[in-house]
Amino acid sequence: MQNAELTDELAQLHERVFSLDPEALFDTTLSVNESVWTLKPMVELLLLHVRDVAISTRPAKDRREEIRWVIGAAGF
Secondary structure, X not given: OOOOOOHHHHXXXXXXXXXXXXXXXXXXXXXXXXXXEEEOHHHHHHHHHHHHHHHOOOOHHHHHHHHHHHXXXXXX
16 A cells, blocks of 8 residues: 555554454454454455455546545444
């Protein structure tokens, strides 16, 4: 995201998503006496979408707007 000139949007991800408690971001299951952490589905979808938007060839302004929108639409 830094290379794509989306540093403000990266900061928003850190503030609004990555700063949350692990319980808000991950599901935990017990498998053969060890915990397995997986991203919650909405978090995974958000991150995949942000990645796809960030690497697209669309104008930076459009990518910024969509990333900001999708963070809010995902509930963060």
